[in-house]
Amino acid sequence: MNIYTDLEARVKNVLEAIDLVKEKRSEVDFQRVAVETPRDPSHGDVATNAAMVLAKPLGTNPRSLAETIAAALREDADIAEVSVAGPGFINIRLSVGYWQKLLAAIVTAGDTYGRSQVGAGRRINVEYVSANPTGPMHVGHCRGAVVGDTLANLLGFAGWDVTKEYYINDAGSQIDVLAKSAMLRYREALGETIGEIPAGLYPGDYLVPVGQALADEFGSSLLGMPEDGWMPLVKERTIAAMMAMIREDLAALNVHHDVFFSERTLHADGAQRIRSAINDLTFKGHVYKGSLPPPKGQVPEDWEDREQTLFRSTDVGDDIDRPLIKSDGSYTYFAADVAYFKDKFDRNFEEMIYVLGADHGGYVKRLEALARAVSGGSVKLTVLLCQLVKLYRNGEPVKMSKRSGDFVTLRDVVDEVGRDSVRFMMIYRKNSEPLDFDFAKVTEQSKDNPVFYVQYAHARCRSIFRQAAEAFPDLDLDAVDYTQALGTHIADPSELQLVAKLAEYPRVIESAALAQEPHRIAFYLYDLASAFHGHWNKGKDFPGLRFINDKSRELSLARLGLVHAVASVLRSGLGITGTDAPNEMR
Template sequence: MNLFKDFEGRVLVALESLERIRAQSDAVNLQRVAVEPPRDPSHGDVATNAAMVLAKSLGTNPRELAAEISGVLERDEDIESISVAGPGFINMKLSPAYWQRTLSAIIAAGDEYGRSDIGAGAKINVEYVSANPTGPMHVGHCRGAVVGDTLANLLSFVGYDVTKEYYINDAGSQIDTLARSVFLRYREALGDDIGEIPSGLYPGDYLVPLGRELAEEFGSKLRGMTEDEWLPLVKDRAIDAMMKIIRGDLVALNVEHEVFYSERQLHANGAKAIREAINELTFKGHVYKGKLPPPKGQRPEDWEDREQTLFKSTDVGDDIDRPLIKSDGSYTYFAADVAYFHDKFERGFEEMIYVLGADHGGYVKRMEAVAKAVSDGEAKLTALLCQLVKLYRDGEPVRMSKRSGDFVTLRDVVDEVGRDSVRFMMLYRKNSEPLDFDFAKVTEQSKDNPVFYVQYAHARCHSIFRQAAEVFPQVDLEAADLSSAVDNLISDAFEIQLVAKLAEFPRIVESAAATHEPHKIVFYLYDVASAFHAHWNRGKEKPELRFVNETKPKLSMARLGLVRAVATVLKSGLTITGTNAPAEMR
């Protein structure tokens, strides 16, 4: 049940009953009519902008039109009162009976409450993390991993057919550097004095075990080979070893991708996939031979003062055309990106979401241009940029991890504060805003720690159920029909406020999915937890408000229905974020 869609339908019915709207139906755009919560809760429960968006096309004053619309809506039994505010907002206060039916519906829906079919099964590919397989994941990857995974969960929750994908960048020069770094550790394992790690190689101690494994497998055999001979052998083993580490890091964060797509697939069989993608763009008129003017400022690696094969990306929204094939006949990195998007489109995805680090901002326009050219505008590409995460401990910057070389690993953070704290807090700012992560604050048990506060609310719900089982041992609370128990008994103003907050969940979910803003879920969960804790505290001061009262079993069952609804919404929201919903906390 979506409260706001319900009343949007009622408002539309009221509008269509007005003679002036029926007479000018061609001039009226009802799609602009919305029903939302009022900015000030004291104004009512729902508000509509109908009069404000329709008045001009009808040639009338917004407040005058609002009064006319209100005259129709006030006949609705579920509207207790109605008023016009400001330039023409129509605010409605709903009846207790409506809220009781809403609560019953939430309880009856159970885990299905808040789910939606707005996705209609459309296929979406969410690619996130996609870190170079050159070492453990660091904290910079962590935020993108959580944002991408939560967004994928959210889109699935509202009816999209979602694939979670990781693109393994295993075909670039960084992999050669990795292999040379591993070979150095291999020599070290054989007893060679390798001295200080040369500049340009990866210095992390995480490569030491791999060097030992190579020494056990090959003995001194590799040392007698030329680089051209040992490089491919070491490269394959290095990639496999790094991806094993990365997969383990992701599992520790409760992130599981369905597809791991290797860039080397695009270069296989003479780079067949890249060649076919470029041929298709050529056939569509998006490729030409030419020279690019020298760029202003720092020159990119793929710029040449020679004729190259270029993607005419300026025709599809980019700032400059992009090289696909260098003058020596080799493919650019961008050519592989084109082929990869082409592969996704061929797999039937209607939208491709890329969750990227803040340093990839310049990558977005060119990929949007690729999407338009490859799909002829049929597929949508969305890029989400995740800003940096700064680590603190009691307000002081955290020192870098010694064992990982020069960065703090994702595993360092998860091991210290726990998976749930990491996931929830990585969402506690919009992805486009920088995020400060303080180890001390995310482990304290207080209202100032959002993940504790929300999880504690869920655990408190189950504590109330355990208390109820002791007070009413004859009642099977799991089997009890709590959805019917609430009729005419949930009427306290604070209880109604809590029901109203729960009723926002479907709207929040759909809005967060539509705008690709998973942070909205954790903000909402904190609001629900805050409302629930506040009402629980009132029961300490006023015994008549307590959820369990042994002298009033019917009222207790009704209030347990409210607790069940709170627990359901909290669990669903936490599940979307990939965070545990504990039944007990110590």
């Protein structure tokens, strides 16, 4: 049950019965009528802008229209109070009985509460991480991994048909450098002293086992081969080893993709898929032969002051046209992006999300232009940029990792503070905002540590059930029908405030999914945990509010129904964030 859609329907039913609305029904659009939570809770439980948005098309005064709407709403048995504020805002306070019915509906829905069909089954591809397979994942990848994975979980919960995808950048010069770096470690494994790793090669120790594996498989035979002989052999095995390491690192973060798409497949068979994608753009009138002026600032390496094959991307929203084929006939990096997008389009995705690092800001307009050109505007493409993560320990910057050579790895962070702390804190800021991650703060057991505070709320819920089992040893609490047990017992204002917070969950799910902002889930969970802990603390001062009352089994079971609902929503939200809902914490 969604309190906001329910109240919107009631308001619109009232509007339909007003004579003035009946007279001008064809001129009135209800789409802008909304029911929201007031900024100031003292004003009411919900408020509607109906009079404010409809007064002008109806040719009446908004305050007068609001009074008419309010009078009709007061006839609703589920509404305890209606008041008109300012120029025509309508504030509504719901009855205790309404909150009790809502709580029963939440308990009945269980794990399905908050699920939505706002996505309407639309097929959406969420591509995230997509790090070059040249080494272990670093902390910068970590944020994109969590944001992308949580967003994908959220969209699936809200009704989209989601595919989680990783684009393997396994073509290009950086892969040749990787293979040469592995070859150096291969020689080391055979007993050669290699000394300091030459500049331009990857220095991390993670390539040592790759070199040993090559030595075990090939012995010394690679040493007698020319580069064009050993290069494809070393490249294939090194990429496989790097991707196995990356998958293992992602699994430690509870990130699992449905599809791993290899860039090399686009270049196979003479780059047939790239040619086909460019031909498709040509057929649609988006490709021409020409030259480009040098771009302002740093000149990209694929720019040439010669005639090239260009994508007319300025016609579809880009700042400049983009090279596809250089004057020497070789394809640009962007040509592979064209083929990759075309592949997604051919897989019938209606929406696509790219989760990229902040340093990819220049890709946004060209990808959006590409989507318009290839799909004719039928595909919605969104690029989410994740700002940098700065690591601290007690306020001091964290030093680099020896294993990686020059950066802090994702695995370093997960191994030190745990998967759940990393995941939750990586979405406890909007992805477009910088994030400071302090190892000390994310492991402390206090209200200031959001992941602890939320998980502790769920553990506290479960501990209340253990207390109930001790208080009523003859009861099988797992067999209790808490919907029936609720009755009319949940009536204290503090309890009803907790129900009101639970009532926000479906709206939070839908709004976060539509805005593609998974951090809203983390914020909501913290607020719910705070409301629950606050109510629990009141029980210390006012024993009559305690969840377990050994003198009243009936009241205790009703309050266990409330606890059951809180635990269910906490578990649901934590599941979306990819973190655990522990039954106990010590």
